[in-house]
Amino acid sequence: MNSLFVNFAYFLESSKNYYNTKHFFYELLEDNNSKKRKYFDFFMIFLVLSTVAILIYEVNHPLLPWLDTYETIAVVIFIIEWLSRLWVSSHSRKHIIQEYEKCQLTDQEYKVKNSLKKILKEKLSFIFSPMSIIDLLAILPYYRPLRILRILMLFRLFKILRYTNSIKQFRHVFVEKKFEFLTLAIMFFMAIAFGSTIIFIYEGAGVNPNINNYFDAIYWSVITISTVGFGDISPVTIQGRVATLFLVVGGMGVIAFSTSIVTTALSEKLLILKEEKVIGEANSLDDFIIICGFGRMGKVLANEFEKIQQKFIIIDQDDETFKHSENQNFLAIKGDATDSSLLENIGIKHHGAKTIIAITDNDAVNLSIILTARSLNPDIHIIARANDTEAKEKLLLAGAHEVILANEITALVASEYIGQPVAFEAIDDILLNSEDAIMDEIEILDKSNFIGHALENINLNTFNLTLIGIINAKNRKEFIFNPNKKTYIIQDKDIFVIIGNKDSINQLRIDLLSNKPKRGLNG
């Protein structure tokens, strides 16, 4: 019997199909970063709302047969969902294997009941968890003999808690602030007990015709303390009115206290909610860049990416810079970019994150980001900023593919100004992507009509563009400076390096793509 269990556990452990199936259900039900789960959650919310709508419809309409079938299908789905959650809540096979291997090591006899105890404990812990109970209560009313409990159908609405992160956080608020809420509840019950006892003593003995028993007194207290005051029961004695005054004042205190607890806790959770939203968005991106550090360099870089609609996500620890990034509507997370769990959450392992750029003003932090990123995804492209010359080598050693020493480049540019100030102006404009002129590249596609023709067939003067040279991707990316327009024959994959106005460059790109003879083009 023991060996049967152990063999079966090992069989499951080595089965790829079993792993894939369980992983599929885990992604579907529990993985916050999974796209599948997002769709599943939407589907379940729809299912819950539609079955509750049927319940409301049923109140004063005869139940249509197809609605009954719909309800049956929904309940079957709820049951499958609950059983699947029970399945993925723990890994029973691992317990058996661990226990068995432990016994092997210590030369003890393996007893299957020890493993079963652990498995049962974990499964029961899931079954009796609040959300599991809600799930069961939502299924229960379908059972015909218990139709009287149809009101429990409303528990299905609580199931929505599972599928929406914001409501989940609201639930956490109550859990985290349970001490405050408990204090509040004690105060509330004391005030109710005090008020209802006073009113019952002074007006309960036939003095007030509306207070016939202690429940009436409690009802009056609750209505008064909540400041609702229906007016169906009102005090008729001086003592009763004094008690009312105290209850109203106390009631305002209770409301103010509870409101402040909830709002404070919710505002604390707001940051987490925002972070989850950003992580969710990041996980849905196909091609994005992670910018670690939103300082001066980060801001310029983010603006450049924004211009070309390159998707990116910013990570910065500083409150002010984080707010600044939010104000600009950039996707941003306030956090430590050296934290592997944060990088993992935003999808560094995911195929969507192509590049990570570490540009904080601290070389040690940048180095740490590089190593963390490399440990999580060895294939990711890493660019880092070095603030000190000495740090450049270390950052390269850590695994950065490119290291930018901003001061070095700036110094090189500035030194040009000394010898040739006018040439520097031109270079400066090109380097800073000024509105007057940018340097850009245009690729000749393999279906272009210009292939095989002389370069002079493309009259760049018509477009007010200056050709600097041509890179031929086929010819080991050799750069041909200022090629002869009469003798150079255009080849496929040629990349024209040109200087000019952005609009002119875009126009030439469009005209070349259209492959039709146009002004300046004789293809």
Next chain:
Amino acid sequence: MDNNTIIIFSFSKLAIQISHILHKKNYKIIIIEEEDELSEKARSLGYEVKQMSLMNDQAIASLDMQNNVKAFFCVSDDKNINLFVTLSVRSLNPALKIISVSFAAQDNKTMLLAGANKIINPYEIGALRIFRLLHKPYILEILDNILFSESNIEVSEITIQKNTLFDGIYLRDTKIIDEHNHILLGIQDKEIQDKFIFYSNGINHKVDYGDTIVLLGKKEDLNNFTIFLHNYN
């Protein structure tokens, strides 16, 4: 001080790089630094150091920069000090070439108002370099080759003298530049000193003496062209 002297105010990280590059180009470097540690560091690297503050006019006047200095770099890490020193140096030396550092695009205007001829922003240059690395790697490689390496292609500027080949002609009407295998990047009109006009902006600019044209060409072609212009005149 001779006309080959460069004064660098504050021995910041950027100043270390600038002094290193200019020193290699045989400029005489003078560092102005108030702090002991940084002054000592500059001395240890072989630079002449004047340990002083430039927060008063007497100190600036004592440097005797009038007509004797090639350029003044104001590259402190403190934006306000840079502004103050730029303004003070400019008021005492109207003709001096001043290059100041700015750390944010919005500060460029105030720095120009203070009197700087040129603004350099390491963060902007660095960020655009990262951007090109990712999106235009070919362009970056070519720019690096032209600007920062010992490649064969160079940028060169030629100031037009009176009654010479280019004086009075329209840029688009001349084929001389093409014939010498050069690319004309643009021109700086002597009357609009602060604006470089790119050839690609479409204006057929008339060249007058005093204007400066900027060419891109192979080193040997540029040398030959200079000789050609000299002989032509």
